[in-house]
Amino acid sequence: MSFFGFNTTLPRDRAPAGEQRGIFDTPDPFAEVARARLAANFRDDKDDDVIDFEDTYDGLGDQLDDDQDAFNDDTFGGGFDTGPVGKDFDFFGKTAQVADVIGEEQIRYSLQKPGAPATAPSQPTADAALPDTADQKPKRSGYEKYNDPGYIPDLQAKSSVWGMSKKPEQQFQQQLQQLQQPTPQMVAQAKKMLSLEEVEAQLRRQGPSSLPAQIPLSLPQSMPEPTQPLQRAQMPPLPEGFPQLPPEILQAQFAKGVPPALLQHQPPMVPEPYPLPPNLPIHMLQNANLPPQHMVPPQRQAMPPAAQRPQQQQPPLPQAPRGNNVQLPVITNSQQLMHLTEEQRVAYLMEDAKRAKRNHKIFLLSRGNGLMTPQDKNFITRIQLQQLVAAAGNVADSDAEAVLAEDFYYQVYSQIRGAPRQHPHQPLGHFAQTYLLQTGNRLGGHGSRRQFQSADNHMQRMQQQVQRAVEAAKQKPKNKQLIIEGSLGKISFSNAKTPKPMLNIKRPESSEGAKTVKKPHTDLSVSDRKSVLTNLESVYSTLMDMEDMERTMPPPPDENDPEAIQKHMEWRQKIRSLNQKLWRNLKVMEPIVPNTNTPHPFIAFLAYPKGKKAIPRIFRHIDQEQRVTILTMIVVHLDSLDVVRRAQPVPGETQPSLAVREAIELFSQAVMPSLLGYVNEAPFNIIIGLLGLVIAQTHVQMISRTRIGLGILTMLLSRAEIVKEAGQATERDWQQWVEKFNVLFDTLEPTFADIFPSAINAGDDMYVWQFLAAVGIGASPEQQQRLVIAVKDRVMETVTYSKTLPADMASARLGNVNLFMRAIGLDVELLG
């Protein structure tokens, strides 16, 4: 059977050759004329029956029985009674089989016959097949419009290829008669191929006559009379303006004419009875915006709801231009035009029907357009992602925690840098505090401070969630095997990353083998580099744990809430255990081994920059007792402290090496403030004890030559002075202090001149003057005198030197000296 009603019989089987033209055969246009002439000669005496239609009709339509029209119905949109056609009918697939050929054929055809219309001639088969399909689809097709003679459908170019033109036989014959009479002279040229010029000449000759315009589109094949040249001459107007106009263009114009809003308010349509073709031709897609005016089903049109009326009146607007466009080429008789194009109309009814279906579908889908803002969509996406991650079973921890874990640096950094920083050079301890507090605040819900980053964070959280989803998917044990139920074997998959395992050896769960390889920890020394660094890292990780704990500190418990109290207790317990861990890792309590070359682990700890940097953070998490222990440790080991030991002046060098200077700088920035912070609150007896330790345990003369050593001494001396000024010291304590101080003074007196950096221009000596001032304040008048004598030279040197300096530097130097001078009741001005 034939899908589109084409004659699928081979040419040799076809009874009247040339009668029937499918799209795949290109008959000799003149053979037909010759044959027609024969026929005419045969019965040219019977004028009343010039053409017997049966002669020109191959009777294919009769061959088609109704069963075999089943697919035709489907194709053309009728046939509600065709049960076998399921919803999965592959319309496009079938069409696609010929679609290309159609186009090629059309081009080739028009190339071969320059004058011939692209519109293919009448096809009787279609004639026979179409009327009943058209008649049988009264209700649901939505094509009724097309039966309206005033309706001029589009897409002629394509539909012409189907080669179907339908016309009443009577009119056909009438036209033939009209044709025959004025064109006897043409008969002679019938078999001759005409050039374009000749065709044009003929056209011109016939130009004024109104007759050509009335010639039906589809004459050639059915024309038994030898009028072929004439026909061809008359055809050109059609292909030029009419059928070759790309329908898409027309439709695109229509689409623009209708405000999109109308589309959205279009009432829902009855569900289409046809399955939507899986793939749609491109021009269908382009037409997606076409207003669905002509796809309103008839039922709707019959009884439109009130809301529908406005749209019902819409159609005339776009239709008017369409009518004009289409009518342009064939001008004269619109009634005739209707007849001419009717079969074409039928042919592409289905095109419109498909389009209508698609538009309807799009409309149904687009009803919710614009209901959600992008933010809403983002939000939904996040929820979905969250669920995805949750489904993957990877989020036991809270969102904030995960964010912090995955993106710690960025999160904290943006907290810190985003906030206005009061002191651009905050000490590290403050910085640490800042970042923790801020993080805690924000995660605790005070996010409003960082409004301007919220969008950023939002995207970022999205990203992270995606990341985690991906990670979860990766971690999820992939189905490496498929065991189909009831089967005997397994199907294992493989990919590039996990090739199919040839051997499947199960690892013992307890990986004893791996453990034994590891050497038992060689406890050579607790102060060797490796163990110190290990300690350091565990200190840091403990610190971070503690800081995390601090962040998750439960609110101060309400007395009436046992649960909150319980929580708080647990938290305290955890903090305490962490504190213990930290303390253990610090190794402060390691026994002090006198007279050994290996430094104490804690002192070794402090030798590393990151050890120094850790001190402020450690001090925030330990209690006073632990702090004094640390301070004591430092004081006891003052001369083995790297910043003291390595800072000893070397003869010939004006200052310590760069690395040592950096270490000293770091120590005084990181460690000293913490120590000072403690000392400033320490009870007097501890100060006395510490001073005693310095005198007893260390080489005071040695440490006094270093900046850190002097710094610690200054710290102790000045604290004692403050205690004394505040009157907090008891008489007995003070006596003890003075004793110690005297010892210290006596020890230091010979070296007072040596505690300065070697050269006067070697750099900053302020710390020395500070120390001298601290000594001077606490000293007796007799000691002050000795002190002045000891440092007199340096004072004078500095005063002289400062005169060679620029004003600001000079005043700075003199100010340092004055610090000392005023402590003993003098002033540099007196030396002037």
Next chain:
Amino acid sequence: MLFFSFFKTLTNQTVTIELKNDIRIRGTLKSVDQYLNIKLDDVDVLDLDKYPHLSSVKNMFIRGSVVRYVMLPRSEVDIGLLEDATRREAANQAGKAR
């Protein structure tokens, strides 16, 4: 994720990127992604004499895999924080490996 996290903080800073083919490009870091692909704006190519074909390039997208070095503005790096972040990352990795 550490590097991603880190580079994100450098957006809108001027960085110099050295590619594996020795081209060095200075520009404003516009964005980074998880592959450390980099978008640069206001691009300056150092040694422009050697790479004249880049003279009219104003912005670019650099695939992360072709980057050899990224030279950072030191003041924009919080070293202490970065150390901690590194520790966390290491801990995370160790946790995952287990």
